[in-house]
Amino acid sequence: MPSKMSFLGELTCWHFLLPFSIIFSLYCHPSFSLSANATDQHALISFKDALISYPLQLTASWNESIHFCKWEGITCGRKHQRVVIINLTSSKLQGPLSPAIGNLSFLREIWLDNNGFTGKIPEEIGRLSRLQILQLSSNSLSGEIPKNISGCWHLKVIDLGINNLTGRLPLELQSLSKLQYLYAKQNKLTGEIPTQYGNLSSLVEIPNSLGRLKNLSSIELCTNNLSGTIPMSMSNLSLVKFDLQNNQLEGELPLNMSDTMEFFSVSNNSFVGHIPLWLSNAPGLQVIQLDDNNLTGEVPNLGGLKNLQNLLLGGNQHLGSGNSGDLKFVAPLTNCTDLQVLYLGDCNFGGDFPPYIGNISNLTYFDIENNHIFGKIPIGIGQLVNMEQLRLMGNQLSGIIPNTIGKLPNLYKLELGWNKLSGEIPTSLGNITMLSTLSLASNNLEGLIPFGLANCKFLDEMDLYSNNLRGYIPKEIFHLGSGLVHVDISHNTLTGLLPSEIGGLKSLIFLNLSNNRLFGKIPLSFSSLKTVETLDLSSNHLTGKIPDTLANLGSLTYLNLSHNDLEGEVPFQGVFTKENGAFLEGNNKLCGGVQLVLHLPKCSIKQISQKSQMSLGLKIAISIPCVVLALLVLVSFFICNYLQRGRKDASLEGQKTMDAIPMVSYKSLHNATKGFSEENLIGSGKFSSVYKGNVDEQCDVVAIKVLKLQVKGASKSFIAECDALRQIRHRNLAKVISSCSGTDYNGNDFKAIIYKYMEEGNLETWLHDCSSKANEQSSELTSLGLVERVNIGIDIACALEYLHDECGTPLVHCDLKPSNVLLDSDLVAHVSDFGLARFLREVAHAKYGMGSEISTFGDMYSFGILLLETFTGKSPTDETFINGLNLHEYVKSALPDRAMEIADPRLLYNEDTSSRSSHISNDRILEIVCSVLGIGIACSVKSPRERMDACTAMKELRSIKASLLRTMQH
Numbered sequence: 001m002p003s004k005m006s007f008l009g010e011l012t013c014w015h016f017l018l019p020f021s022i023i024f025s026l027y028c029h030p031s032f033s034l035s036a037n038a039t040d041q042h043a044l045i046s047f048k049d050a051l052i053s054y055p056l057q058l059t060a061s062w063n064e065s066i067h068f069c070k071w072e073g074i075t076c077g078r079k080h081q082r083v084v085i086i087n088l089t090s091s092k093l094q095g096p097l098s099p100a101i102g103n104l105s106f107l108r109e110i111w112l113d114n115n116g117f118t119g120k121i122p123e124e125i126g127r128l129s130r131l132q133i134l135q136l137s138s139n140s141l142s143g144e145i146p147k148n149i150s151g152c153w154h155l156k157v158i159d160l161g162i163n164n165l166t167g168r169l170p171l172e173l174q175s176l177s178k179l180q181y182l183y184a185k186q187n188k189l190t191g192e193i194p195t196q197y198g199n200l201s202s203l204v205e206i207p208n209s210l211g212r213l214k215n216l217s218s219i220e221l222c223t224n225n226l227s228g229t230i231p232m233s234m235s236n237l238s239l240v241k242f243d244l245q246n247n248q249l250e251g252e253l254p255l256n257m258s259d260t261m262e263f264f265s266v267s268n269n270s271f272v273g274h275i276p277l278w279l280s281n282a283p284g285l286q287v288i289q290l291d292d293n294n295l296t297g298e299v300p301n302l303g304g305l306k307n308l309q310n311l312l313l314g315g316n317q318h319l320g321s322g323n324s325g326d327l328k329f330v331a332p333l334t335n336c337t338d339l340q341v342l343y344l345g346d347c348n349f350g351g352d353f354p355p356y357i358g359n360i361s362n363l364t365y366f367d368i369e370n371n372h373i374f375g376k377i378p379i380g381i382g383q384l385v386n387m388e389q390l391r392l393m394g395n396q397l398s399g400i401i402p403n404t405i406g407k408l409p410n411l412y413k414l415e416l417g418w419n420k421l422s423g424e425i426p427t428s429l430g431n432i433t434m435l436s437t438l439s440l441a442s443n444n445l446e447g448l449i450p451f452g453l454a455n456c457k458f459l460d461e462m463d464l465y466s467n468n469l470r471g472y473i474p475k476e477i478f479h480l481g482s483g484l485v486h487v488d489i490s491h492n493t494l495t496g497l498l499p500s501e502i503g504g505l506k507s508l509i510f511l512n513l514s515n516n517r518l519f520g521k522i523p524l525s526f527s528s529l530k531t532v533e534t535l536d537l538s539s540n541h542l543t544g545k546i547p548d549t550l551a552n553l554g555s556l557t558y559l560n561l562s563h564n565d566l567e568g569e570v571p572f573q574g575v576f577t578k579e580n581g582a583f584l585e586g587n588n589k590l591c592g593g594v595q596l597v598l599h600l601p602k603c604s605i606k607q608i609s610q611k612s613q614m615s616l617g618l619k620i621a622i623s624i625p626c627v628v629l630a631l632l633v634l635v636s637f638f639i640c641n642y643l644q645r646g647r648k649d650a651s652l653e654g655q656k657t658m659d660a661i662p663m664v665s666y667k668s669l670h671n672a673t674k675g676f677s678e679e680n681l682i683g684s685g686k687f688s689s690v691y692k693g694n695v696d697e698q699c700d701v702v703a704i705k706v707l708k709l710q711v712k713g714a715s716k717s718f719i720a721e722c723d724a725l726r727q728i729r730h731r732n733l734a735k736v737i738s739s740c741s742g743t744d745y746n747g748n749d750f751k752a753i754i755y756k757y758m759e760e761g762n763l764e765t766w767l768h769d770c771s772s773k774a775n776e777q778s779s780e781l782t783s784l785g786l787v788e789r790v791n792i793g794i795d796i797a798c799a800l801e802y803l804h805d806e807c808g809t810p811l812v813h814c815d816l817k818p819s820n821v822l823l824d825s826d827l828v829a830h831v832s833d834f835g836l837a838r839f840l841r842e843v844a845h846a847k848y849g850m851g852s853e854i855s856t857f858g859d860m861y862s863f864g865i866l867l868l869e870t871f872t873g874k875s876p877t878d879e880t881f882i883n884g885l886n887l888h889e890y891v892k893s894a895l896p897d898r899a900m901e902i903a904d905p906r907l908l909y910n911e912d913t914s915s916r917s918s919h920i921s922n923d924r925i926l927e928i929v930c931s932v933l934g935i936g937i938a939c940s941v942k943s944p945r946e947r948m949d950a951c952t953a954m955k956e957l958r959s960i961k962a963s964l965l966r967t968m969q970h
Helices: 005-029 031-049 099-103 123-127 147-151 172-177 195-199 232-236 277-281 332-337 379-383 403-407 429-432 450-454 500-504 526-527 548-552 605-643 666-672 714-725 764-766 770-776 786-806 856-872 886-893 922-939 952-970
Strands: 074-076 082-088 095-096 109-111 116-119 134-135 142-144 158-161 162-168 182-183 190-191 218-220 241-243 250-253 263-265 270-273 287-288 294-297 310-312 342-343 350-352 365-367 372-376 389-391 396-400 412-416 421-425 437-439 444-447 461-463 468-471 487-488 493-497 510-512 519-520 534-536 541-544 558-560 564-571 589-592 681-684 689-693 702-709 736-743 749-756 821-823 830-832
Touching: 031 099, 082 241, 099 123, 123 147, 182 403, 342 886, 379 403, 379 526, 403 429, 421 714, 421 830, 429 450, 500 764, 526 548, 666 689, 666 702, 666 749, 702 714, 714 749, 764 821, 764 856, 786 830, 786 856, 786 922, 856 886, 856 922, 886 922, 922 952
Parallel strands: 082 109, 095 116, 109 134, 116 142, 134 158, 142 162, 158 182, 162 190, 218 241, 241 263, 250 270, 263 287, 270 294, 287 310, 310 342, 342 365, 350 372, 365 389, 372 396, 389 412, 396 421, 412 437, 421 444, 437 461, 444 468, 461 487, 468 493, 487 510, 493 519, 510 534, 519 541, 534 558, 541 564, 564 589
Antiparallel strands: 074 082, 681 689, 689 702, 702 749, 736 749, 821 830
């Protein structure tokens, strides 16, 4: 039996341990975590309630009948049943990120990338001290990166790439001693690299760092606004990828960097100095992109880079000496058997054309345009069977075009213009059935135009001007299936009749056959060129009368028939009534027309009588078939309209080269704008200023866009705009009248594009400053009415449908907004400013950046937001949009019940007699507004592939307009 003392000892011990045993048992009991569980559950429900949309119904399981640890995308810890992981990657979630996420105190991983989260990153995330992974990339988050993320001291990965974040990288992140990866690419971050980041000794991948980051393997901070220089201490890092393209960085490139590098891109910055030699000693390099900088000197030998795929050096205007030997680095590239892209254009390279280029067998893109290269194009060029774009224009190449070029089956762009090539055009070009662009202009070519070009079914641009070509224009090229949009065969010695087959070209926009020896009458079939805008037949030997039907070509804005042998009365309609529309000088037998415009002598009674008799005979001869044809067309129209409502507009106006439109001098523009005075300034942007002026005292007022060439990127913007404008034309796109490229009075480079002046300014002014707009302009409207706004939406949708679907290669505008929508005197909308535009075929090419996300979906998002802005009167940058709210969400949450609150009040004022829809009831107006806003929402949804396309949007808007007009008639 134990002693009393021992019993008391045991009792005392148990008495002491009893509270702990009770506490332990309670802690282990499931009910102990009830309060903590309630906190996590409430936080998750708050997270869900903040969402606007979750199309995949991933949160459908989030209800109280199921424990939250079993909810979709949620992982809990085994011991305490607390949320440790949220994984909702690519779940199509939309809306703000709830601050309640900061209450999930056990959270270790957040995976919310590739969704539609908007607004700011909640500062409450900084309370998650256990957080190791923060993955928020590919959303639409804005604002600055919260400084207190540094409170998540266990963080290893931060990925904030592909958002709209602004400001600087927080200095406080230097305290994250365990951080291994930091991604921030494709945002709008500014400022220089924080040197304190060098203390992050555990980093493996970070956009901005120094030589102390010993584990750093990749730097990706492309497409931001970063300035400053690259710290030379980076040369000690074992980097694999280095991507700083599309920033504002300057200085010299590091003299030494890791030989483990595989991807090195600093395109489109302001780097100077020589190309560093270390590049030739990094055997794993696959991509080198140094284009569009200010690099100088020689190109090192890169032949040892066996894995090299892309080498982009173009756009460095002082790279090379302009003398022999500049291209000696190309010979060793024959060892780079994987090389596909070689971009050397717009540099200062001289010397012979590399004869061994044909040995780089996998080459798909070769560009040496605008250099000082001479010599012959080698026969071996035909070995490049994978070649898609061959751009050699703007050099001093001589000799013949080798027949072997016809062995390149994948070639779709062949540009050999502005050289000194001679001989005949190879008939083998007819074998390149994929060819879409053929530019051989300004050479010394002779002989016949090969009729075999008719085999090039995709040919849409053909420039053969300024050569010595002779013989007939082969009619075979203009077959019925031809998609030719731009044809320039001017300044040759061609003879024969104008092929009547030209009249069958349904997409033709630009035709220049001037300065040849063509004879005969202008074919009546030319009256079928419904899309042609520029028609130049001047300086030939054409005879007979001008067909009256040319006056009926509504898209024709420039007609030059001067210096021929035409006779008779000139028509009184269409292009013949416009100043600088028709040019007829040098035809001494012409008479009549609009006297104030053409200044021709009046026709005699005999001339008028002959014309009348001829007209009567023609009317009798063609009246019956015309009536029959008209009936057939009418019936066909109604059948097609029934089967395919909203058929695409036939308003294409196609391609026009900047070279072919009339050029004006700097002096003319200087005088027209009163020395580019402030009183003539009507707008200014980052890359250009726009002035109003009158180049000719008898001309209409024009808009003169003058490039700010001293601004980095302005030249690239000008090239992009010219590249777009030379290939597109549509009634709802801004129309180019002329251009200027030269020097100013101080010897500085000067470039300008002259557009048709739009009397009613831009849409942004009408939406947000309509009172001053009405005072400044001639329009009687004080604000845009309902009909006008619907029409503007239709006009813009038509323009986008043309750009995306109908102009050959899809063109993405990339900068659609109200300030870039101009209105003429009839309030017809014209999309302008193509400085950021990109052709999709070229965007997809490695030259324009690997993994580019430019697409037509981006334009449709901008169009959707523009529609919402037009019918609500609210700017997407309105100061009321805070805490994650944006224009899309603002409208979506209000429809349909609160439409009255969000509609532009100016649409609902019945006493406003300026609006053509002023007599419609407010209820009906709101119904129309709701329908249009629904289209805007459908176009601006987060998921790109779910957005409404331009064709559908145009059809829907036209249907709304038809309904609106029926209401007005009743």
